[in-house]
Amino acid sequence: MLDHGVFFSERSGRVKSSIIRELLKLGNQPGIISLAGGLPDPDLFPIKEFKECMDEALTPVNGKIALQYGETAGYMPFRESMLELSKKDGIDNIDLDNLIITTASQQGISFISQVFIGKGDIIITEKPTYLSAIQSFTTFGAVFKCVNIDEHGAKIDELESILAKLKSEGKTPKFFYTIPTFQNPGGVCMSLERRKRVLELAKEYNFLIVEDNPYGDLRYSGEAVPCLKSLDRENERVIYLRTFSKILAPGNRLGWIVAPKPIIARINLMKQSSDLCSPVIIQMATDFYLKKDYLWPHIEEIREVYSVKCKTMIDAINKHFPKEVKTNVPEGGMFLWCVLPEYIDTQIMFKIAVEEQQVAYIPGSAFYPDGSGNNTLRLNFTKPTLEQIEEGIRRLGTLISEEVKKHG
Amino acid sequence: MLDHGVFFSERSGRVKSSIIRELLKLGNQPGIISLAGGLPDPDLFPIKEFKECMDEALTPVNGKIALQYGETAGYMPFRESMLELSKKDGIDNIDLDNLIITTASQQGISFISQVFIGKGDIIITEKPTYLSAIQSFTTFGAVFKCVNIDEHGAKIDELESILAKLKSEGKTPKFFYTIPTFQNPGGVCMSLERRKRVLELAKEYNFLIVEDNPYGDLRYSGEAVPCLKSLDRENERVIYLRTFSKILAPGNRLGWIVAPKPIIARINLMKQSSDLCSPVIIQMATDFYLKKDYLWPHIEEIREVYSVKCKTMIDAINKHFPKEVKTNVPEGGMFLWCVLPEYIDTQIMFKIAVEEQQVAYIPGSAFYPDGSGNNTLRLNFTKPTLEQIEEGIRRLGTLISEEVKKHG
Numbered sequence: 001m002l003d004h005g006v007f008f009s010e011r012s013g014r015v016k017s018s019i020i021r022e023l024l025k026l027g028n029q030p031g032i033i034s035l036a037g038g039l040p041d042p043d044l045f046p047i048k049e050f051k052e053c054m055d056e057a058l059t060p061v062n063g064k065i066a067l068q069y070g071e072t073a074g075y076m077p078f079r080e081s082m083l084e085l086s087k088k089d090g091i092d093n094i095d096l097d098n099l100i101i102t103t104a105s106q107q108g109i110s111f112i113s114q115v116f117i118g119k120g121d122i123i124i125t126e127k128p129t130y131l132s133a134i135q136s137f138t139t140f141g142a143v144f145k146c147v148n149i150d151e152h153g154a155k156i157d158e159l160e161s162i163l164a165k166l167k168s169e170g171k172t173p174k175f176f177y178t179i180p181t182f183q184n185p186g187g188v189c190m191s192l193e194r195r196k197r198v199l200e201l202a203k204e205y206n207f208l209i210v211e212d213n214p215y216g217d218l219r220y221s222g223e224a225v226p227c228l229k230s231l232d233r234e235n236e237r238v239i240y241l242r243t244f245s246k247i248l249a250p251g252n253r254l255g256w257i258v259a260p261k262p263i264i265a266r267i268n269l270m271k272q273s274s275d276l277c278s279p280v281i282i283q284m285a286t287d288f289y290l291k292k293d294y295l296w297p298h299i300e301e302i303r304e305v306y307s308v309k310c311k312t313m314i315d316a317i318n319k320h321f322p323k324e325v326k327t328n329v330p331e332g333g334m335f336l337w338c339v340l341p342e343y344i345d346t347q348i349m350f351k352i353a354v355e356e357q358q359v360a361y362i363p364g365s366a367f368y369p370d371g372s373g374n375n376t377l378r379l380n381f382t383k384p385t386l387e388q389i390e391e392g393i394r395r396l397g398t399l400i401s402e403e404v405k406k407h408g
Numbered sequence: 409m410l411d412h413g414v415f416f417s418e419r420s421g422r423v424k425s426s427i428i429r430e431l432l433k434l435g436n437q438p439g440i441i442s443l444a445g446g447l448p449d450p451d452l453f454p455i456k457e458f459k460e461c462m463d464e465a466l467t468p469v470n471g472k473i474a475l476q477y478g479e480t481a482g483y484m485p486f487r488e489s490m491l492e493l494s495k496k497d498g499i500d501n502i503d504l505d506n507l508i509i510t511t512a513s514q515q516g517i518s519f520i521s522q523v524f525i526g527k528g529d530i531i532i533t534e535k536p537t538y539l540s541a542i543q544s545f546t547t548f549g550a551v552f553k554c555v556n557i558d559e560h561g562a563k564i565d566e567l568e569s570i571l572a573k574l575k576s577e578g579k580t581p582k583f584f585y586t587i588p589t590f591q592n593p594g595g596v597c598m599s600l601e602r603r604k605r606v607l608e609l610a611k612e613y614n615f616l617i618v619e620d621n622p623y624g625d626l627r628y629s630g631e632a633v634p635c636l637k638s639l640d641r642e643n644e645r646v647i648y649l650r651t652f653s654k655i656l657a658p659g660n661r662l663g664w665i666v667a668p669k670p671i672i673a674r675i676n677l678m679k680q681s682s683d684l685c686s687p688v689i690i691q692m693a694t695d696f697y698l699k700k701d702y703l704w705p706h707i708e709e710i711r712e713v714y715s716v717k718c719k720t721m722i723d724a725i726n727k728h729f730p731k732e733v734k735t736n737v738p739e740g741g742m743f744l745w746c747v748l749p750e751y752i753d754t755q756i757m758f759k760i761a762v763e764e765q766q767v768a769y770i771p772g773s774a775f776y777p778d779g780s781g782n783n784t785l786r787l788n789f790t791k792p793t794l795e796q797i798e799e800g801i802r803r804l805g806t807l808i809s810e811e812v813k814k815h816g
């Protein structure tokens with residue numbers, strides 16, 4: 001049998017099948033309550049409204065455009081709508097050349113990796129951070145420097161220390177990747193003061209900021225904080241990644257990037273050779289969805305349901321988890337983050353959870369570029385039903401209590 | 409103003425905005441007859457049938473799956489249909505692990521680049537070859553060795569010479585990228601004998617074959633020739649790229665790759681970090697389209713229309729082009745390839761064509777990795793109407809005749 005391995009590029013060898021993904025396959029078996037994935041509640045998908053919009057995209061006239069090749073940057077009326085939508089985020093200093101449509105924000109992250117990261121380039125991320133961003137940055141050879149988070153987001157003093165140390169070594173990071181609003185997996189929201197400071201540091205130390213904002217519209221309590229991009233008044237430093245995955249439906253695979261024009265131009269070239277263009281049919285249908293003013297009432301509905309689910313999970317945790325577990329109370333997003341006693345390895349516990357208690361979560365180490373965080377785990381409250389949340393947390397509580405007792 | 413260039417990776421610097429793309433923007437102005445792009449005829453899109461299938465994907469039950477995240481490898485029922493479809497191509501020695509769904513074949517080409525090409529790696533292509541494949545391979549640092557084509561496809565003696573020379577230098581190419589059936593832009597179909605010989609050489613010199621087959625189903629005359637993948641009985645050497653772009657509609661952005669399992673597994677990891685998955689909604693609708701047996705009658709209809717358009721263009725060329733122009737008579741596909749006298753530079757002539765004669769084509773040098781082919785051009789006969797073909801060729805004939813006269 002031919003050994004295909006000899007043909008692979010060094011780059012492709014850097015992509016490892018994550019142990020977590022293998023583990024999660026276990027958690028997808030029937031009968032298991034999954035608090036693992038980052039999936040929205042499919043009962044909330046606006047199927048009827050989206051079908052109405054899709055029907056409009058497939059009239060005899062529109063269909064000829066919807067089913068043809070489209071522009072790489074995106075279907076023009078849809079891009080114009082994204083410009084409008086950006087104003088809602090306080091971004092009013094851009095035009096169409098600052099914007100490109102992507103296959104949800106994962107493709108945005110992939111383009112950022114391709115455009116900026118060469119082997120050995122330094123990037124800074126939060127710790128923990130988004131699993132698939134770690135994967136993409138790793139593929140292109142990034143060296144990670146990481147900043148811990150607390151209840152106000154990334155710890156700025158740590159960021160400053162890292163930057164100062166790099167500077168003393170004559171090094172500059174390419175960018176700081178951050179999910180400032182309802183961080184994945186940490187659930188925290190970065191304070192306005194810290195956001196301003198991050199921008200100051202970016203100027204002082206000359207690096208870019210990649211702001212990933214999939215959850216910003218899912219706020220259940222507290223005051224809105226402006227996105228970093230809206231604070232980037234010179235429109236120089238921040239590359240802003242957005243997606244419809246959590247506010248409309250992941251299945252439409254649509255996102256957009258707002259960034260300085262030279263960066264959008266470079267990303268456009270990357271997209272040309274990556275997939276030529278995203279499907280016009282879905283861009284057009286989603287554009288109709290926006291023009292019919294379906295989006296904001298829908299987000300309101302999602303917020304109400306998710307907010308109840310979030311509270312239900314927190315109440316269940318207070319009832320069923322031993323006091324040794326520390327959990328944050330997020331003001332929005334999709335996740336709760338749990339820090340367990342250090343003697344509990346959540347990756348080892350995962351197998352017991354799935355096999356004995358029939359409940360799944362994501363072991364926290366998946367979110368650490370350095371593989372630490374063994375005593376942490378992430379819980380999702382948007383996909384499971386209220387009953388599954390209650391019962392899943394009860395089961396997990398039983399298991400953690402047993403583990404604590406063993407070491408008590 | 410901040411210089412963003414200092415942040416770009418070396419890789420992203422390799423992506424150049426093609427002069428051709430800039431030129432083609434001129435050709436898209438209203439009033440100009442475009443024989444340039446590789447677009448299907450939108451009047452043939454099966455809009456009504458696709459809408460019926462989309463409606464079925466957006467029933468209250470299906471919609472919850474169609475709008476959710478999907479598996480990276482593709483929506484399972486659709487992948488199973490691709491397995492069936494592969495049998496039509498004579499590929500019967502594969503299972504689901506040999507197959508992955510992509511965002512049309514451009515994403516397939518991009519994954520091939522990422523998985524195999526490191527900076528300085530040698531690949532072999534036909535000359536001329538597909539513009540966006542050149543772009544993608546270049547991005548990842550490929551060094552090109554090229555084989556000329558004649559009316560029976562890639563010239564095998566040249567391929568052998570290149571391989572022998574590389575071997576004598578201790579070098580091995582990663583793969584041979586070929587469009588054997590109705591080559592883009594050459595229009596030629598590789599003979600069975602040559603296909604067999606390519607496979608023998610791949611074993612002898614230990615390289616892979618990337619077979620790109622977007623046009624194989626668009627045959628208007630002559631006998632079908634088996635695809636290279638169907639001749640790869642050990643399922644070891646050939647990576648087979650397919651797409652719905654030319655046989656259903658480009659707008660659904662769906663393609664698939666058939667390849668040895670270790671390669672599919674590696675591509676799957678790449679797709680995870682590139683875009684997680686392709687839209688389930690379109691995969692599901694396209695799957696319904698196949699299950700309702702709409703595809704083959706539709707292809708039959710396309711074939712009839714395109715075959716008439718092809719003949720119309722050939723007749724018009726015979727009538728209007730000076731005898732100094734050599735044009736092939738393709739048995740299928742979407743393109744005619746013209747070789748003009750060497751004193752005519754088709755890139756310089758393009759501006760006159762657009763500005764004075766209001767007709768556009770693609771200057772052939774775009775399809776040459778080494779930038780040669782200045783006296784060649786590609787014509788598309790699928791997108792323009794019969795009237796546009798007739799008139800466009802008349803105008804182009806006038807222009808070429810003038811150029812010939814100047815040098816006569």
